[in-house]
Amino acid sequence: MTSLRSALPLLFLLSLPALAADPLPSWNDGPSKKQIVDFVQAVTVEGSRDYVKPAERIAVFDNDGTLWTEQPAYFEVLFAFDEIKRMAPQHPEWKTTQPFQAVLEGDHQALAATGMQGLLKIIGATHTGISTEAFIDNAKAWLKQARHPKTGKPFDQMIYQPMLEMLDYLRSQQFKTYIVSGGDTAFMRAFAEVVYGVPPEQVIGTNFVTQYQLKDGKPQILRTAKLAHNDDGPGKPESIDAIIGRRPLLAFGNSDGDLQMLQWTAAGSGKRLMGLVHHTDAQREWAYDRNSQVGRLDKALDLARANGWIVVDMASDWRRIYPFEPAVQAKVQ
Template structure:
């Protein structure tokens, strides 16, 4: 049998091609962590339709706005929202400066790891904890504290940094959209500066495209040292109906694609789908108790009830995490 000019026999070349073809196919696939499934097909069909110049559903690049919730949509949110875990750790770190916290709720419950007493404080108690740990400093100092915590803290179940608890399929989706002329935004109930501390490095989303809950702030000039000081008052709650308001204020364009995972994202999905032309609404449904968590209607974290019903009634895309994702996290073996 004759050898080719490369020194490889035709049979060897055939074997080489058989080995390389699957690898090349995987390299060309922009969504390798997604199984062939209804959700993947719906995403690809939508992106191809709106980016096909001259097609009936073509959307100019300037109008290709995609918005994503963060907690439970781009990274995990169990056993508690990661920002809440940050706030609780900050209470413990700052406790020596606040001896009164040892007898004051909800701080006493945090310091004693009394989860029952903490739960009894409800949303009012949580807001006190967040206000105490997210204000009274400059924006720059708060971002530095957030980054320090993210660099050292570890998830209680996996032992991984929180910034590795991101969803590999959603990282691929963000990149796929940007490769097709989309501008990707985070629109989350999380505090905006906390998310800006990691969003660009982890998601490739710059600070100006991160929208979240904001604290009131004031400009300060202390003998020539300029800063933006954070005040203990929430200026805008970017959850539920607050999300479309933020989109209107900050982006100024209605998105054509929106992804969420809970009832807190319902109004954002509704707002996106209410516009003209072809549009896409997606929900990440947490169905994987083995690799992640399984929860929806009865969960206190990431509660998904009304949005799930509306998604099924209106034909929105509901991503079955267990069935449609080959990988959940980047650290999993492909």
């Protein structure tokens, strides 16, 4: 029989994987990963100079381009286009009315010619005039059947495995993780808890004015066509201040629309971490920044580099981009 003394080395070796478990296995070892891990350790080790109480460990993340892909167009816009097609039988006038006609005919040039006003009409037709519950049900139904045009995968699988690991890692260290995005709040709530582990009350986005009403004797919250808050740019720190009530310790985005959220986070006292996901991998995802019509990253990129914020180079920092991909050693650029 093996003695306890002789078994001790074996027991020690068996415990090593748990002690040395990598919290971010889809990240390549490098400055970005090290900064994240060093920051988390600094603010969570009791007695540390930078220790922060769990109640104050707030982390905020943009969604589009930060937690999931935003190319070739924002997924919520693609949802709206598909909703126009689904709803078209109830609106025969759309066949000869722009921008709906362009969507139904797949006429990208005509659709582009309608500009932002055209897009707002599409969003209004698909996002308002119904209850919040009905809208979320529509979004969930779309996510079940819609497929990404490039990969053929469901849209809610086009998420970034490294960022999922970061969310899990932060929560394991008693951080409270929030999504603060320009997307519609209810649209994101249709998937955020299942996909990211972020509950509805921690999802903050753009909102329409809502009204309580009784319909057929049943109470509902009606989504009206009036915009209540645009959660982009300066709207993000405004939402954080109004809804969370604490300045974040950590903020991550990917575009100029996230700049004010990063600035607001950086302006707090004590140790803070600000980061950008830089889309540099044209082979596994897309490569774009300053000249992109989607997720434009220009001023925020310059300020991040000037201020020492993390700029995650997707091509070199991430071993894996999507959960359905095998992990590979990314080529250093």
